[in-house]
Amino acid sequence: MKTHSLLSILPLSLASAMAFSQSIDVQVTNLTHGIHFTPILVSAHDSSTHLFEAGQAASTELQAMAEGGNTAPLMEASAASAVNTDNLASGFLAPSASTPVTSIETAENTHLSVVAMMLPTNDGFIGLDGWEVPQEAGTYTVYLNGYDAGTEVNDEIIDTLNGGATDGIPGAPGMDAGTGATGVTDMESNTSVHIHRGNTGDTSLTGGISDVDSRIHRWLNPVAKVVVTVK
Amino acid sequence: MKYLNKKASVVTATIMAASLLSACGSSSDDDDASKMSYDITVTNLSSNQPMSPFAAKLHASSFTAWQVGAAASVALEELAEGGDNASVLALSEAGVYSSVSGGGAIGPGSSENITIESGEYSDINLTLVSMLVNTNDAFTGRTNLDLSGLTIGTSQTHYLPVYDAGTEGNSELDDTIPGPADGGEGFNMARDDVDYVARHPGVVGVDQGYSESVLNSTHGFDSPVAMFTITRTQ
Numbered sequence: 169m170k171t172h173s174l175l176s177i178l179p180l181s182l183a184s185a186m187a188f189s190q191s192i193d194v195q196v197t198n199l200t201h202g203i204h205f206t207p208i209l210v211s212a213h214d215s216s217t218h219l220f221e222a223g224q225a226a227s228t229e230l231q232a233m234a235e236g237g238n239t240a241p242l243m244e245a246s247a248a249s250a251v252n253t254d255n256l257a258s259g260f261l262a263p264s265a266s267t268p269v270t271s272i273e274t275a276e277n278t279h280l281s282v283v284a285m286m287l288p289t290n291d292g293f294i295g296l297d298g299w300e301v302p303q304e305a306g307t308y309t310v311y312l313n314g315y316d317a318g319t320e321v322n323d324e325i326i327d328t329l330n331g332g333a334t335d336g337i338p339g340a341p342g343m344d345a346g347t348g349a350t351g352v353t354d355m356e357s358n359t360s361v362h363i364h365r366g367n368t369g370d371t372s373l374t375g376g377i378s379d380v381d382s383r384i385h386r387w388l389n390p391v392a393k394v395v396v397t398v399k
Numbered sequence: 400m401k402y403l404n405k406k407a408s409v410v411t412a413t414i415m416a417a418s419l420l421s422a423c424g425s426s427s428d429d430d431d432a433s434k435m436s437y438d439i440t441v442t443n444l445s446s447n448q449p450m451s452p453f454a455a456k457l458h459a460s461s462f463t464a465w466q467v468g469a470a471a472s473v474a475l476e477e478l479a480e481g482g483d484n485a486s487v488l489a490l491s492e493a494g495v496y497s498s499v500s501g502g503g504a505i506g507p508g509s510s511e512n513i514t515i516e517s518g519e520y521s522d523i524n525l526t527l528v529s530m531l532v533n534t535n536d537a538f539t540g541r542t543n544l545d546l547s548g549l550t551i552g553t554s555q556t557h558y559l560p561v562y563d564a565g566t567e568g569n570s571e572l573d574d575t576i577p578g579p580a581d582g583g584e585g586f587n588m589a590r591d592d593v594d595y596v597a598r599h600p601g602v603v604g605v606d607q608g609y610s611e612s613v614l615n616s617t618h619g620f621d622s623p624v625a626m627f628t629i630t631r632t633q
Contacts, residue, residue: 264468383568
């Protein structure tokens with residue numbers, strides 16, 4: 169609010185010339201009761217870059233992150249000017265845990281994106297798409313929703329045979345999921361990035377339709393909190 | 400139904416009592432310049448989750464009633480598992496200025512007024528918390544809301560999420576849920592869940608294929624589950 173009113177009284181030319189490097193601190197909190205996040209990627213980039221866009225088909229790089237937790241393709245595909253900070257939690261970010269406060273120099277980049285896969289899901293991920301870093305020093309809190317990449321059927325079968333990267337859920341880091349499920353569904357109608365409908369789950373650890381536990385591996389939005397401190 | 404009707408009449412009586420009090424006591428209040436007073440109207444936005452009597456506290460920013468990732472206090476566990484706010488209200492460590500209970504349980508779609516006062520402090524924050532009684536250990540609320548920017552006569556509205564105390568597994572089984580859906584056990588000091596506070600994953604219920612659950616689709620909820628408007632009156 170304050171930033172907006174300040175900027176609005178500046179001449180437009182001056183405002184646009186203010187894209188200097190900023191020093192920011194970023195901390196991500198997993199708000200869920202029973203969902204792990206794979207290594208979290210924070211990318212500082214320009215205003216026209218998107219790691220994902222709701223309503224648009226996922227890139228193959230986003231697909232690799234959302235289905236298998238692999239952020240390397242997203243970083244390899246990013247512009248040379250982007251500042252990528254990967255793996256904030258040094259591995260999985262457990263339910264209710266927070267990453268260390270991580271310092272980032274944005275260089276000329278004005279926007280932040282954050283992604284990480286949600287486990288156990290087929291292709292669920294936490295997503296922040298191109299959030300403009302405020303110019304004014306202060307602490308800003310952003311809440312993230314759970315998205316579905318739209319690239320994999322949400323069968324909810326844990327399948328580690330191929331690393332899980334192309335089919336099935338690669339695993340449940342909490343070691344609290346089941347096996348032997350027949351599958352919740354074998355089709356998806358929405359193949360664009362969209363808000364995840366949530367896991368269905370069941371209460372059988374040895375069969376049923378789903379390997380995930382309906383009492384543990386579900387969530388309500390928001391699923392993550394990002395605190396950005398502009399210094 | 401009997402449960403809800405009884406609680407609703409308690410709420411109505413409390414609102415009437417509060418309005419009577421403010422009607423006859425206003426002149427002396429105005430003279431007391433060193434007092435801060437807030438009116439809170441909280442509304443239950445859920446489908447079928449009566450909320451246990453709210454606990455409201457004014458306190459310094461050094462106090463917090465819960466934190467995501469940290470284990471719940473026993474006082475919070477008592478509230479979140481059994482709807483009993485007495486121990487949360489009794490928390491009186493340094494930095495707690497005042498504590499007030501809501502008049503009774505708040506049924507779905509109903510509202511309640513709570514007035515809370517304290518001496519004058521520049522570091523003033525609100526905690527407001529209640530159990531969703533048709534759950535194992537879900538609660539809603541807000542802790543450490545900064546009120547220092549709220550000037551006399553102005554209001555703020557906030558929407559509340561659902562937290563899981565992490566102290567009781569979300570079994571949804573018979574005799575584990577104290578609300579009218581079950582009439583089962585409330586607080587139990589055993590902790591058989593993750594032992595950290597997080598956002599609640601939602602309930603499952605018999606209509607979602609969990610045949611042992613005493614809950615059904617009407618007990619489902621999403622965020623926000625409640626809203627409140629706070630007005631500083633003095």
